[in-house]
Amino acid sequence: MQTIQDKIGHFPRQLEDESIYILREVAAQFERPALLFSGGKDSITLVRLAQKAFFPGKIPFPLVHIDTGHNFPETIEFRDWLAKETGAELIVRYVQDSINQGKATEESGKYASRNVLQTVTLLDTIEEFKFDACIGGARRDEEKARAKERIFSVRDDFGQWDAKRQRPELFDMLNGRIAVGENVRVFPISNWTELDVWNYIKEEKMEIPSIYYSHQRQVIERDGMLWADSEYLNKEADEIPFEATVRFRTVGDMTCTAAVASDAIDIDVIIEEILSAEISERGARIDDKRSEAAMEKRKQQGYF
Amino acid sequence: MDILRIATAGSVDDGKSTLIGRLLYETNSITKDKIEALETASKRKGLDFLDLSLLTDGLIAEREQGITIDVAHIYFSTPTRKYIIADTPGHVEYTRNMVTGASNVKVSLILVDARQGVVEQTARHLSIAAMLRIPKVIICVNKMDLVQYQESTFNAIKDSLAELVAQTTFEGQEISFLPISSLYGENITQKASEMPWFSGNTLLGELEAFEYASTLAHAPARFPVQFVVRPMTEAYHDYRGYAGKISSGTFQVGDAIRVLPTGQESTIATIEKFESKLSQAIAGDSVTITLTTDIDISRGNTLVLASEDQPPQLKDFSAQICWLDHTALSPGKTYLLQHGINITKAKISQITERLDVSTQSATEGVSNLQLNEIGTIALRTAQPISADKYAANPSNGAFILIDEFTNSTVGVGFVK
Secondary structure, rough: OOOOHHHHHHOHHHHHHHHHHHHHHHHHHHOOOOEEOOHHHHHHHHHHHHHHHOOOOOOOOOEEEEEEOOOHHHHHHHHHHHHHHHHHOOEEEEEEHHHHOOOOOOOOOOOOOOOOOOOHHHHHHHHHOOOOEOOOOOOOOOOOOOHHOOOEEEEEOOOOOOOHHHOOOOOOOOOOOOOOOOOEEEEOOOOOOOOHHHHHHHOOOOOHHHHHHEEEEEEEEEEEEEEEOOOOOOOOOOOOOOOEEEEOOOOOOOOOOEEEOOOOOOOOHHHHHHHOOOOOOOEHHHHHOOOHHHHHHHHOOOOO | OOOOEEEEEEEEOOOOOHHHHHHHHOOOOOOOHHHHHHHHHHOOOOOOOOOHHOOOOOOOHHHOOOOOOOOEEEEOOOEOOOOEEOOOOOHHHHHHHHHHHOOOEEEEEEEEEOOOOOOOOHHHHHHHHHOOOOOOEEEEEEOOOHHOHHHHHHHHHHHHHHHHHHHHOOHHHEEEEEEOOOOOOOOOOOOOOOOOOOOOHHHHOOOOOHHOOOOOOOOOOEEEEEEEEEOOOOOOOOOEEEEEEOOOOOOOOEEEEEEEEEOOOOEHHHEEEEOEOOOOEEEEEEEEEEEOOOOOOOOOOOEEEOOOOOOEEEEEEEEEEEEEOOOEEEEEEEEEEEEOOEEEEEEEEEEEEEEEEEOOOOEEEOOOOOOEEEEEEEEEEEEEEEOOOOOOOOHOOOOEEEOOOOEEEEEEEOOO
16 A cells, blocks of 8 residues: 655755754844744644754744734643743734724624734734834745745835835845834745655644644534634534534634545644645635735735 | 655746646545545636646635745655645746745756747756756646647747756766646656657656656765754753754764864764664764763754865855845845754855846846845855865855845745
């Protein structure tokens, strides 16, 4: 029988070397960098890379989590465990606080989520700690606006991305010079694909939140997708929750990430599933379906 | 698994994005939801075929204007290797984005519209491929369907480029010609049924077969120190490790090293990669090196082997330059020069010449270099840089110029 490695080969280690190089540049070029941690597999991969980059020293920047309040409890549990395990400093800021302060307004309707709102909290957090570089786990293969972004992506003091003002980025030379108030979003795993991440998690034997694996869950069906039932989901009368065997392919908020029916209980099966999947990873991100330019518009507003 | 990085180049409307769309489509690298989104978007534009360029033109402005403005990075794999394609803009105005996309690649695909033949952008892109020393260039004569797949048209384009190719190519560079139709998938992953006269490989066939000798691993060893690791913990009280990515050559435990620019010498005690200790590491490896003696080394220093050729300490030198900013390069101005990870001030003393990319002839006595122009300059740095000639060791011979006031990257240079 063909093994996973026969099908997809070994993880290209060159990618790890390049990402570690980028993380070391961040630590050296900036005064107050932070790693934006979402609890998803991409930011978990970043934490692993940061551990390697500075070993035997500790990760020289904090992990920052913008908690929407709509996170899966499993993600929060995992976040706290990982911070403890790595000894990294963890900073958590809450979207609920931004709402309470009147800076953000809860969306209404059945598609309401806090995905857009978290930008407000993120920008406030950047200002509070004067972060000059924020490391994120975005990958260029996820979405076509992301495919256009540089590794060092300069944002103005409102966090906005201007696609036309992007700096040329040549060879591996990273120019992180900025004016006061500006900051840089850094994407060390830009060139990794979804499969690369899974292959890396497999080879490194990394722990990931349990919701990536198959489990029983109450869901509703909406627009041909399975939505996790929770107190935060605005359901219509005919949307009756039922139990299904599912897993999550990408982990965002409970209100904007769809589940897939799956029996995958280990990474090999997950990789098999992705190889034969008919829809892309972000196909399960309800936030991206809002329009063709949903991601670019959010980025202009200061999103990750 | 190895990675092959490729860039596409060509003029506007030569069909670069369509070519990439076709490659993805035929290697089953597009999922159903993306094809469905493509169908919807194509219909909305009033097209009766799948507009594969919509896959990569990710910005609103690009879709509005139907052109590529910035580099998109696209990924696909075959059982042989992982491919990263930089889909670069064809418009002259966006040449700087094209250079960005092409700076890391091993193969450049230059598209030529079979109806138009060779245009100025073809010459520019060949020049840039030569300037960056890209080891393989495939000139794809696209839209062969619109010239009835005639061999004579293909040959005429090949002939008209012969002189330019001879002028720009360097020793070791492979240049080949390929007749294709991206729209109908002729010679992309499958042999063209419409062009039996062409006996060469398909595009994917050429990419799969391409083997580049890893010259960097055999070049003299260079290790720029990025970060000094000093945990100061109980367990690692006196630990001092130098973290960085080896830019060329090979380092082994026990090797005698010299630190540049200080000239201090020591011996490699360990080469570490996270928890594992290695006996040697080569170009491209991100490692942490410890030495047998305590010497003063900081970020920006370069470790080299004491037994090998060492890079000169350059302060006054000449370089080829490609200008990337709307504000022209003018002599006398001071910029920040970033060589690898090292930054120093640099003053442009003179623009020696400007290159005409169409004819490859040089004009002397020019007063400035405009956006996208290529020339040769003389410059002087505040601190010496430990750089090799770009042609001899590309990983240690390039630099960027940064505007001190806007912080923008305004030029890329190659030490001559």
